[in-house]
Amino acid sequence: MLYKHVWRRTTHIKIIQKQNDQIKNWCLFLYCSFVLIFIIRLVNIIIAHKIGNVSNDNLWMPALVWIAIFVKIILSPEILFGYDILNKTINSTTEKMVLNSVWNIEGTSLPISSNKDKKLEEKMKSLLMVYLHQIEELSFHTHTFRNPDLTIDDIAATLKIPNSHIHYIIKFHCNESFSDYKKIVRINDATKLLENGYLINHTVESLALKVGFSSYNTFIIAFKTITGVTTQEYVKRF
Template sequence: MIDGIAEMYNIADLKKFSITSNSYTVLFIPCFYLYFKYLINNHKHFIFKDLLHIVVLFLAIIEREFLLLDSLFDCKLNYYLSQFVAVYVLVYLVVIFLLLKKNVWHKKATLSFVKTQNNLITKWTILFFIAINAFVLRFFLLYYKEYLFYEPLIIEPTKYLWVTALVWIVLFLIILSNPQLLYGYSYLQVETTKTNSDLKSNNYWNIQSKIKINNNQDQLLKEKISTKIEPYVFELNALLFNNSYFRNPDFSIKDLAQVLNIPNSHLKYIFKYHSKLSFSDYKKISRIQNSLELINNNYLTTNTLESLSKEVGFSSYNPFFTCFKDVVGKSPHQYISSINSD
C-alpha cells in the first residue's frame, strides 16, 4: 500500500521510507505460521502467548528506527541484522513446511465429506505456501546484494509490485468463495460430546436442497414427498445420535427404511438430495456416536478400545481410530483424557 501511494503521488520521502521498510515485511512470516497452526488446530481465538512469534518484528522495527543495539554495543549491526533476518525467514519457512507436511498434506480420513474438505485444504495450503515462498523470494532478489554485500539495488522495489498485488487479490477471492478455509477441520463437524438431534445443531442436512434434479423419477418423487422432507430428516438426525443398529456390519439402507417405517426409495432420495452424508458416512458417524455413549457409560473400565471398535461395528481399531478423529476432532485417547479431567 505504501509503495502504491508513493508511486501514485510521486512522494520522495514516502518512497525512501518504503525502500527502507520493505526488507522488514518478511518478518511477518510468523503470522503465516500462526495461521496454518490455527487452521490445523481449529483455534478461532488468538492465544496471547503466540505474540512471542511476532515480538521479533517489533524489536527489529525499534532497532531500525532508534539503533538501540548500535548505541549499546558501540558498533553497527546492520550487516548482522540483515543476516539474522535471512536466517529467521528461512527457519520459519522450514517450520511451516514441516507443519503442513505432517498435519495437512498427508492427513487421513474415512468419511467422504471429510476427505473432500481435506483435499480442499490441502490444495489451498499448497497454493498459499507457494505464494509465501514467492513473497520471500522477491525479498531475497531485491535485497540480497544490498544488505549482505553492500551493493546497490539493480531492480526497483516497485517495478513488479502489480504482480504481488495480483497474487494477494487471487488469494482473497479464493477465501471469499471457500470460507471454510478459515474454519479448519471443524467446519462440517458437530458438537459430538453430547446427544443432540436438533437440526440446527449441525450441518449434515439440507432441508431446502439446491441440487438440480435431472432424473424424471426423482422429480416425481420430490413432488410426492416434499412435505415429508423435514420429518424424515428429523428422524434420521435423531437416529444418528441414538441407535445401536449399525453394530451389525450388514445393516443396510433397506433395513434402516424398515426401522423408520418409510419407503426405501424415499430414504435414498433424502441421502441423495438432502444430506451431506453418504449412507456409508451416516453409518460410521452413528457408530462413533454409539462409542461415545459407551465410553461415557464406563464401558472402558472393563474393556479395551480394540473391543470397543468391534462392539460398535468396525472391523478393527485402525478404521475406528481414523473415523473417531474425523467426527470428534480428537483421538480416542485424547477424548478419554478430556472427560476424565472434567
C-alpha cells in the same frame, strides 16, 4: 503442529474437512488480528517517542480489534471447541437438525434428471424435514447403527418409510455417502461409551465391534479423522 496435523490434513468426509478448514481460517484470523494490534501499538510508541508525549488517545484502535475477536468467538463457538460442541448438540433436545452440514435441505446434492425422481421430489417437499428428524432420532437415540451390516433398506423398514423415499433422501439430500454417515454416527456412539468409562473393563477392539465397525483398523482411522484425536487421548479429557 497446526500446519502438519490440521491445516494439511485431508479427509473424504466433507463435514470433517469443513471443520479443518474452519480451524485454519480461525488461526489465520487470530494471527492477523494480533499482528494488526502489534503494528498499531508500535506506531503509537514511535510517534509518542518522537513528540515526547505518551498519550492513550489511540488506544481505541486496538480495542476495536479485540472487540472484533470477541464477537467472532461468540458467533463461532464451534471453531474453539470443535467436536465437543457437536456432541453436546447431539445430546440436547432441539427442533433443529443436529447435522446441518450433512443434510442439504434447501436444494439437492445432485441434479435430478429422471422423471421418476422428479415426481418423487414433489412428494418429498412436505415430508423431507419429518423424515430427516426421524433418521437423526434413529441415529443418535437408538443402537440401530451398531449393526455392522446396516443398509438403507434396514432404516426404511425400521422407520416404516418407503424404501424409495429413504434412497431419495440419501442420494439427493445427504452431502455424505451412506458409508460416511454411518461412520459419523458410530464414532459419536463410541465417544459416549468412552466418556462413560468403557475402556476400564474393555478393549478398544471390542469398542470398535460394539459400535458397528467391522475391523479395528477401520475404527481407529475413522475415530482419528472425525474427532481429531486417538481414543486414548479422548479418554484423557474425562
